[in-house]
Amino acid sequence: MTAKAQDPYRIGRGGGEDTNTGRGEGGPASKRTTVGYGFWIYLLSDIILFSGFFAAYAVLAKQTAGGPSPRELFGQERVALETAALLLSSFTCGLAGVAAERRKLLPAQLWLLATGVLGAAFLGLELAEFAEMIGEGAGPQRSAFLSAFFGLVGLHGLHIGVGLLWLGTMMAQLWVKGFQPQVLRRLMCFNLFWHALDIVWVGIFTMVYLMGSI
């Protein structure tokens, strides 16, 4: 049996025949791997930032100061639509990545466009909800619960807005520069960013909207 078969994860790093990159032997990792790994670290730190807002919301959700409670404010139809839009946009974003890997420009652009339209629909629904709540006097200054709500959901919406800008520049870069390695690396990072935002949204619709309507 070879050393590789006995130790497939190269924890011992032995054997001398190790050609794996990025682990001290076999040379440095490729640029795509290091860029992706660095962006992964950024995403994890971003999720830690979100976890601070989640913690604040979990602690303050019951502190309504006599104002409206989560149960009175949140309707499930809108959040179901938002969830569907964001999940589908995550899916189309993944398909855009697959099309780009296969160097198919038109499908990649069309899937990216679908991602943008779905993301914009999500953001529109969220902004309509915010406007409605503020119009009813349930703005962020009403109670600690509402401050935490607008902080958490607003931060996620801000990420989606920045992601949409990034998406537009990615489509323009694909259009002008084509499938150059650096464009593909940026597209990979955008894919990671968009999927991570969908993971954060899973936490938000569970903790804020569904638990709030029990």
Add this chain to the structure above:
Amino acid sequence: MSERETDSGDTAPGDEAAEGEEFAGGTSGYVVGLGLAALLTAAAFAMVNLPLVWRPAVPMALVVLAIAQMGVHLVFFLHVNTGPDNTNNVLALAFGTLVVLLLIGGSVWILGHLDHAMMPMDRQMHGFP
């Protein structure tokens, strides 16, 4: 820096393995992931609206469904798996998860106790004898 864009022994997060057939790879992987995620989302909404589960157990059921869906997203959309080319990504993810759990769990635990130990608001208003 290596000229190759992908290498066989070390995979960027979000990338599929460079060699061989990957579990949950390609377009079919995304389709399966979308189906599973939609199913888990529908189950979470059903938990709240239909009398499927003993009422006091609903929050715990929602937490379980949310964690399951995050796992589906990680495996099928972000291509994080337990393959030998993915150890760096999984280790970073494990550390991130630890910090998130400490932050949220610790805040809820400590402030829950603090809230419990606080004087009720109305008695504070009317002054302490």
